[in-house]
Amino acid sequence: MATASGSLDLAGSGAPPPGGGAQAATAEEEEREVVRVRVKKCESILPHEFRSFAVDPQITSLDVLQHILIRAFDLNGKKNFGISYLGRDRLGQEAYLSLLSDWDLSTAFATASKPYLQLRVDIRPSEDSPLLEDWDIISPKDVIGSDVLLAEKRSSLTTAALPFTQSILSQVGRTLSKVQQVLSWSYGEDVKPFKPPLSDAEFHTYLNHEGQLSRPEELRLRIYHGGVEPSLRKVVWRYLLNVYPDGLTGRERMDYMKRKSREYEQLKSEWAQRASPEDLEFIRSTVLKDVLRTDRAHPYYAGPEDGPHLRALHDLLTTYAVTHPQVSYCQGMSDLASPILAVMDHEGHAFVCFCGIMKRLAANFHPDGRAMATKFAHLKLLLRHADPDFYRYLQEAGADDLFFCYRWLLLELKREFAFDDALRMLEVTWSSLPPDPPEHEVELVGPPSQGADNGFGGHRGRPVRQRHMLRPAGGGSSAFEDAVDHLAMPSQRPGGGGRLLRQTSLDGLQQLRDNMGPRRDPLVQLPRPAALISSKSLSEPLLNSPDPLLSSFSHPDSPSSSSPPSTQEASPTGDMAVGSPLMQEVGSPRDPGKSLPPPPPVGLPPPQEFGRGNPFMLFLCLAILLEHRDHIMRNGLDYNELAMHFDRLVRKHHLGRVLRRAKALFADYLQSEMWDSEEGAEATAPS
Amino acid sequence: MQVPHKEHLYKLLVIGDLGVGKTSIIKRYVHQNFSSHYRATIGVDFALKVLHWDPETVVRLQLWDIAGQERFGNMTRVYYREAMGAFIVFDVTRPATFEAVAKWKNDLDSKLTLPNGKPVSVVLLANKCDQGKEVLLNNGLKMDQFCKEHGFVGWFETSAKENINIDEASRCLVKHILANECDLIESIEPDIVKPHLTSSKVAPCWWVMQQS
Numbered sequence: 001m002a003t004a005s006g007s008l009d010l011a012g013s014g015a016p017p018p019g020g021g022a023q024a025a026t027a028e029e030e031e032r033e034v035v036r037v038r039v040k041k042c043e044s045i046l047p048h049e050f051r052s053f054a055v056d057p058q059i060t061s062l063d064v065l066q067h068i069l070i071r072a073f074d075l076n077g078k079k080n081f082g083i084s085y086l087g088r089d090r091l092g093q094e095a096y097l098s099l100l101s102d103w104d105l106s107t108a109f110a111t112a113s114k115p116y117l118q119l120r121v122d123i124r125p126s127e128d129s130p131l132l133e134d135w136d137i138i139s140p141k142d143v144i145g146s147d148v149l150l151a152e153k154r155s156s157l158t159t160a161a162l163p164f165t166q167s168i169l170s171q172v173g174r175t176l177s178k179v180q181q182v183l184s185w186s187y188g189e190d191v192k193p194f195k196p197p198l199s200d201a202e203f204h205t206y207l208n209h210e211g212q213l214s215r216p217e218e219l220r221l222r223i224y225h226g227g228v229e230p231s232l233r234k235v236v237w238r239y240l241l242n243v244y245p246d247g248l249t250g251r252e253r254m255d256y257m258k259r260k261s262r263e264y265e266q267l268k269s270e271w272a273q274r275a276s277p278e279d280l281e282f283i284r285s286t287v288l289k290d291v292l293r294t295d296r297a298h299p300y301y302a303g304p305e306d307g308p309h310l311r312a313l314h315d316l317l318t319t320y321a322v323t324h325p326q327v328s329y330c331q332g333m334s335d336l337a338s339p340i341l342a343v344m345d346h347e348g349h350a351f352v353c354f355c356g357i358m359k360r361l362a363a364n365f366h367p368d369g370r371a372m373a374t375k376f377a378h379l380k381l382l383l384r385h386a387d388p389d390f391y392r393y394l395q396e397a398g399a400d401d402l403f404f405c406y407r408w409l410l411l412e413l414k415r416e417f418a419f420d421d422a423l424r425m426l427e428v429t430w431s432s433l434p435p436d437p438p439e440h441e442v443e444l445v446g447p448p449s450q451g452a453d454n455g456f457g458g459h460r461g462r463p464v465r466q467r468h469m470l471r472p473a474g475g476g477s478s479a480f481e482d483a484v485d486h487l488a489m490p491s492q493r494p495g496g497g498g499r500l501l502r503q504t505s506l507d508g509l510q511q512l513r514d515n516m517g518p519r520r521d522p523l524v525q526l527p528r529p530a531a532l533i534s535s536k537s538l539s540e541p542l543l544n545s546p547d548p549l550l551s552s553f554s555h556p557d558s559p560s561s562s563s564p565p566s567t568q569e570a571s572p573t574g575d576m577a578v579g580s581p582l583m584q585e586v587g588s589p590r591d592p593g594k595s596l597p598p599p600p601p602v603g604l605p606p607p608q609e610f611g612r613g614n615p616f617m618l619f620l621c622l623a624i625l626l627e628h629r630d631h632i633m634r635n636g637l638d639y640n641e642l643a644m645h646f647d648r649l650v651r652k653h654h655l656g657r658v659l660r661r662a663k664a665l666f667a668d669y670l671q672s673e674m675w676d677s678e679e680g681a682e683a684t685a686p687s
Numbered sequence: 688m689q690v691p692h693k694e695h696l697y698k699l700l701v702i703g704d705l706g707v708g709k710t711s712i713i714k715r716y717v718h719q720n721f722s723s724h725y726r727a728t729i730g731v732d733f734a735l736k737v738l739h740w741d742p743e744t745v746v747r748l749q750l751w752d753i754a755g756q757e758r759f760g761n762m763t764r765v766y767y768r769e770a771m772g773a774f775i776v777f778d779v780t781r782p783a784t785f786e787a788v789a790k791w792k793n794d795l796d797s798k799l800t801l802p803n804g805k806p807v808s809v810v811l812l813a814n815k816c817d818q819g820k821e822v823l824l825n826n827g828l829k830m831d832q833f834c835k836e837h838g839f840v841g842w843f844e845t846s847a848k849e850n851i852n853i854d855e856a857s858r859c860l861v862k863h864i865l866a867n868e869c870d871l872i873e874s875i876e877p878d879i880v881k882p883h884l885t886s887s888k889v890a891p892c893w894w895v896m897q898q899s
Contacts, residue, residue, distance in 0.1 A: 406730030
């Protein structure tokens with residue numbers, strides 16, 4: 001069935017970008033945060049079906065829209081449909097205009113989305129679909145008054161929109177939190193927070209007939225809930241560590257790994273060409289020292305010191321150091337590589353995976369300490385939010401620098417759990433991040449050393465070694481402390497942070513759109529890692545409290561139920577915060593401009609910044625801290641006792657308890673708007 | 688008759704290049720055992736040792752085992768704070784670790800002083816002496832000279848593996864700390880390195896230069 005009209009000549013009409021057009025300059029962003037969409041599905045003689053939902057015009061491309069529609073109307077396998085929207089044709093007459101491109105969609109958003117955008121989906125082949133009811137709603141305003149909705153319908157639509165939410169979170173975060181809230185609210189009931197580990201059979205349901213991973217986000221969500229069966233880790237971790245480019249078939253994946261392994265063997269044979277003898281000797285001896293004492297109690301690394309697995313770990317780390325002169329080898333890397341090698345049980349594959357994880361973690365080992373300083377500052381902010389009393393206690397004990405958490409942050413808690421628990425903890429953490437597949441393939445070689453001509457002389461080994469030594473005394477190199485001091489203090493700097501973030505997000509979005517042409521599923525191409533997990537439902541409600549969002553949104557007399565979308569800011573954050581310890585210090589984060597000084601509201605950074613690429617890990621740290629806060633406060637532990645207390649708990653933390661708590665806290669954070677605040681972003685923006 | 692009980696709590700640092708055996712020395716000292724498989728220290732590990740110094744005095748030592756590979760220079764300043772003394776450790780089988788000793792000492796002195804402005808007492812440990820005895824045996828005089836020049840209150844050949852000299856080294860350090868604290872340093876016999884070691888009551892001129 002053809003759509004009603006041809007497309008407009010957009011080039012001629014100037015093609016207003018999203019957010020431009022008729023909006024007043026002052027209010028355009030607020031106005032445009034959410035566009036409500038009503039869709040009518042037309043299919044031969046069947047009754048029309050309707051759906052309603054809300055999208056962010058800033059990041060919704062045609063592909064994304066199609067994706068939502070397919071899921072919303074269960075059109076899987078029936079790609080043969082056309083989309084049109086109700087607009088005005090050249091003569092000013094109302095008509096359905098074809099939606100054939102992102103330009104069409106931008107025009108539709110800009111000119112035809114008041115009060116909502118009306119879409120029509122025309123489907124050619126007939127089918128027997130059950131009669132569905134009108135107005136399946138996922139826009140915030142509508143949800144408030146929609147007690148009549150059946151839970152089933154809600155969950156079907158929100159499930160459909162979930163990957164969409166994730167992409168929103170990672171790209172725009174701040175602007176889409178309202179939609180996200182609703183999604184996370186209604187996604188809940190039918191999803192068990194904890195599942196058995198992903199099995200081989202279940203994993204295959206995430207692959208299509210060619211073996212391509214068709215639902216990467218959902219796979220990650222699944223793993224977030226239950227982890228992976230140990231025998232399957234070898235396969236699945238490669239996805240979680242972002243080793244595979246998008247869309248590889250089973251055959252292609254095998255070829256890819258073979259090729260990368262050969263590339264690794266080649267690099268391994270080039271040590272002598274890539275490093276001076278002195279340099280290489282230094283690296284090798286340092287690596288060997290650590291390899292000989294990394295997880296030696298685990299069967300995989302037990303046995304004689306010249307065992308094959310120790311040798312493989314040594315060679316892998318040495319090759320990495322030699323091929324990444326800017327990073328080289330630092331203590332702790334053996335702890336990151338060890339579980340990967342033990343799981344892969346293949347040196348080349350493990351190296352490729354290690355490169356995958358180091359893409360995200362190399363900054364931890366940078367000598368300027370900036371990445372670590374940011375993580376400390378973020379953890380501090382988080383603890384202050386979550387438990388002001390405990391934070392105050394630590395402050396009085398002089399322990400609020402949290403430096404006893406150094407190893408936690410550096411190694412993402414790998415050492416804090418027993419080996420097998422650590423594997424589970426790692427895969428759950430990795431799956432909390434959105435997929436970040438390499439554009440082409442994983443790079444096995446890093447940029448050349450910067451220190452080659454920095455005054456240390458031509459000797460290449462010098463800068464590398466220098467870095468491992470202490471800095472000269474009194475050299476004024478207090479970058480770390482300065483960074484910490486700066487980061488830890490809520491900055492009063494005017495302007496800047498939020499806007500910059502927004503701009504970056506939009507750039508990312510534009511890039512996303514530019515790349516979108518032939519892709520089947522644009523959602524897997526996320527510009528940068530943030531939080532994948534977006535739903536309250538992903539874990540149990542904190543402290544068994546009733547879902548605060550649910551209670552406030554479903555209450556028909558809620559003061560916010562009558563507000564139009566553009567005044568959503570006015571809805572009482574306090575209501576949502578009931579029962580949420582994370583909200584204790586958040587005054588009215590949505591309106592930082594009007595907040596009064598005592599106590600100053602302190603925001604948290606948005607997920608794409610929080611924890612510098614791994615927000616969930618901060619919540620694991622927080623969970624561990626909170627597990628022990630009563631003991632610490634009751635016994636009045638001082639700075640040293642506190643540090644020693646946690647030192648004794650190495651490899652002894654209770655994984656189940658910590659995970660459960662961390663997930664609840666994390667979900668609380670994601671669905672609250674405590675990070676939708678200028679302060680949070682600014683206070684932690686690296687200078 | 689009950690003697691009045693004195694308790695002291697001292698924080699001691701254990702620093703030195705990676706792999707010289709800092710953790711092993713501490714484990715030997717505190718837990719009386721040895722393993723060659725102690726994990727590399729990341730950041731800092733901790734241990735507590737209680738010494739019954741004399742009938743009326745108990746000394747509690749908090750041992751701060753600080754990672755040898757410091758990629759994060761100024762973290763150490765945080766770890767150093769409020770320490771009363773330190774061991775600097777090197778591995779007699781690896782000369783490079785001895786070369787780094789002076790750097791560790793300078794770094795420590797630049798970041799940490801006692802409340803009265805003086806540097807803390809530091810004992811130098813030549814560890815793994817079970818593996819490389821002859822390396823240093825002939826160098827005793829040189830070591831004495833080195834300690835004098837760099838302001839160590841003493842040095843010991845140690846072996847965590849064979850449990851050699853660790854208790855002795857600790858007693859030496861504690862003695863100096865107690866003496867420092869009581870401001871009685873002149874009454875203490877300098878250990879091991881006598882007669883070379885000048886009393887640290889009056890800072891030698893090279894210290895003054897270093898501090899300025």
